[in-house]
Amino acid sequence: MKRAVAAALMAATIAACDREERRFRELPPSASATNAVRQSELQPGGAIVEESTYTKYDENAYALSQGKRLYEGMNCAGCHFHGGGGIGPPLMDDEWIYGSDPAQIFKTIVEGRPNGMPSFKGKLGNSQVWQIVAYVRSMSGLGSRPASSARDDHMKVAPNLQLRKAERPRNSFLPPSTQQP
């Protein structure tokens, strides 16, 4: 009896395994939805609490590794290095000048930001930007940790993304002028 139960449990566990899907032609979350991204928490009238724009890219290993590849290819590492920052602000800590929400990061990449962050508008497809967003978030442990790659092609700068603790973003919308990168 016990054996039968164990076998049934095992079968149920195996049946529950789901192979992650690699989507190549999906329509990315529309860029137009991010047109009204908030950069300040001050709001006229009563404050509206907005939902996070957490996307399916955040938990998809394929999207995260493509994002990692694009991060190298687009030379993000040229300024942000592999998360530690240098010329640009670090990406693996809990401090986000322009917000840690996927839509906010999307906007930061597409629009560019003062003091050196270039705008990638028209230079990358939307789905590619979302992949980079997912990878950038994974650097500080946000998003899905099991989906993050445990292996780096470059020198390790932190415990691998699957093991490290998430850096919970400090919820601050400081005006950019007071926070030099």
Add this chain to the structure above:
Amino acid sequence: MTWLQAAHSALHPASAQADRVGRLYNFLLIVAVLVFVAVMVAALWAAWRRRPIDEDTSPARDARAHRVIFAGAAATVAILFVALVYDLALGRSLTRRATREMLTVRITGHQWWWEVEYEDPTPQNRVRTANELHVPVGQTVALKLASADVIHSFWAPSLGGKKDLIPGHHNELWFTPTEPGLYRMQCAEFCGLQHAYMALEVVVEDSKKFAQWINAQRKPAATPPDTLTARGKLVFESGPCATCHAIAGTSAAGTIGPDLTHIASRRWLASGRLGNTRANLAGWIVDPQRIKPGVLMPSNGLEPADLQALLNYLASLK
């Protein structure tokens, strides 16, 4: 859809090196057939022959039988040893670097295309192209093989056997083509989703034609002859294309994707997946994920007028 199909067989060698490998193959085949026939004849004879009633069971007969068995084992060892020596000696002589002046070409494997760069001491004489390799007949070509991401393998059995492209490691392969023609080179190490469609066309041509080709490739891209083409150039430079692709003589200098300076002179698109026609190129630009799912080129939703202008421009890059 048609894709790159050209000679791709070790049994039809078209280079001095492949010819020697082909001869080794023929030698081994003939020896194997002879041995097989001899063994089969002996086995059939043994099966058919009847044991005589007055069978000779003397020790002398046993000794004779042992001698036959030893002779058989000795012949097997001798034949295998000859094959081994032939094989190793050939392998050694093929990997010995020829001292003659060679045409040196860097081949870099990418997921899923081939970057081809002709070396030259003068920097402006270097030529960068993709997915096609032109070589003059009769001249030894040295290929410097490297990889940008994962392990790939250069496999052109008609010309130069097979050698891996390994990240962080440089391999070399050389061959002396003897017959003009078109040959297929295929990635032979599983490298991801589009491994099967990662091909390169080797064009072996006479030295005059080769000189013409390489001189044309050395030139920067043609200036757009009309306004529509000029608009296409603007679309290329200001749009997503230039992020990954380069066109010599313009501001487009991306290095992630293939160099497109002379794309109109190539016979194939997408690493041998598609013939280079206007319709195929349009389909490839707009929705490459449909043609090669997983390919690193993203879909590009260009305005129809922009797309037509871009196609005009790309067609002008002879």
